[in-house]
Amino acid sequence: MSTRPFLLLFNRLKCLLLQRLAALVLLLPLMALFHRTQAQSYVPYPGDTTQVFSYVEQMPALPTGGGNLALVKAIQKLVKQPAEVLEGRTEGHVIVRVVIGASGVPRQATVVQSLSPACDAAALDAVRRMPRLVPGRYGGQPVPVLLSVPVVFLSPRHVYAATEVTRQAQFPGGDAALEQYLQKNRATPAEVKLRDLKGHVAVRFVIKADGRIGASEVITPLCPSCDDEALRLVRGLPRWQPALGYDDQPVAMYQTLNIYFQPPAPQGDIAPPVPEHQVYTRVAQMPTLAGRSSPAAIQTALQEGIMYPERATNGNGQVSFVVEPDGRVTRPVMVKSISRATDEAVLAAALRLPRFEPGRHNGQPVAVRLVVPVVVEIR
Known part of the structure; x- marks a missing residue:
């Protein structure tokens, strides 16, 4: 009996089986990607024959561990600072993109954010000289992973x-x-x-x-x-x-x-300032300075007491302060500013005013807030 028909049938079955196996091999990565696409991302890297991931379950790391910060520190220690950085003429950072292969060795380092030619070259040199890493893993298997690494360049005088x-x-x-x-x-x-x-x-x-x-x-x-x-x-x-x-x-x-x-607690017989919500702005008997009853007396006394700074600013302003029930002046504020230096001189003068005859409401001394105009004319 001739064996030729049997051999022909065997070869045909063999070819069909190989075709099915090849199709299955091609489909397996696609099936895995379909199930992992929500949790894993990847990008093809030009010139690489294998898939390169940008994120995997276990990212590349130093053999000693420490995560991303430890890796950045290790690379930073390898940086040779260019003269322009040491002299304070250039500062900033370079971002280098590098593939960590399945063996843990860096390759294909490129600058994606430049600072200067010298800094770019120094950053690439440091990244290429990084130690071999524990490779990233996807599905339990070592795979190439794309990393973006910042390399910092700061002068010795940088704060x-x-x-x-x-x-x-x-x-x-x-x-x-x-x-x-x-x-x-x-x-x-x-x-x-x-x-x-x-x-x-x-x-x-x-x-x-x-x-x-x-x-x-x-x-x-x-x-x-x-x-x-x-x-x-x-x-x-x-x-x-x-x-x-x-x-x-x-x-x-x-x-x-x-x-x-904040103000210290009152001592002895000195009463604390009256709360602001209990301070009057108008009462039947307004505060007056002893022996000076004219309406302009307070402004005159204030102006006489101003110790102007070297660079005082001319202008018109208004100062407000509280005359307490015991006649003390407290809480002066500028309601219309002239300049910071001049304002401070006016506020200090308000605090140096002599004791007032306090304002009275229903015959009782009360706290009253006054507003006094200030005119600065220095020639």
Whole structure:
């Protein structure tokens, strides 16, 4: 019996089986993608023969672990800062896109956000020299993963913001110790009591890389003496534990502190200021200065007491203050400003006014808020 028909049938079945297997092999990745597409994303990378993922269940990482921050730190330590950065002529960051292969080796690094040719080259060099990583895994299997890595270039004189450091500067003993220090060393200016001021002064300052206090400035003022006291407190702070940059080295950092002020509790027979909602603006018998009953007497006394600053600004303004039931002047405020320096001089003059004969309502002394015009004409 001839075996030729049998061989022909066998070969035909073999070809059909191979075709089915090939179709199945082609369909399996598509089936996997269909089931994973909501949780996984991928992008084809030019010139790569395998699928490159941009996110997988287990992202590439250093063998020692530590996540993304540890990887960024490791790359940052490999950066050779160009001369233009060391000299302070260039600062910023470069973003490098790199494929971490299934073997954990970086390849195909490209700059996607440039800073300068020298910085771009330094960033690429650092990324290419990163250590072999534990590869990313998809479905339990190692796969190529596309990463975007920021590489930072900052001059040695750069002062970092709080968001630019990996560890912020810390006061010895922490926030509770800082608050205790401020409470112990803060002096309340007399102006706070006289003007019944409640609020804070915000001071922005530099904590140097060695933990010492550097330049400082008031960014939210309250009153001149309050601002001076806040600056005195900040400039006298002890050394801090400095902030750390991405390379885990100490760096200078900006810090902001709010220094709070409020009037001290009344002592002895001095009554506290009358609450604002109980202060009158008009009563049958208005406050007057002793021996000066004319309507313009208060304005004249105020103008005579103004100690003008070196650079006073001419103009018309209005100051308001409260005459307490005991005749004291409290809570002066400018309701029509002239300039900051001139305003402060006017407010100080209001606090130096002599005691008034208080205003009276139904025969009883009461607190009355007065508004007094101010004219500044310096030639």
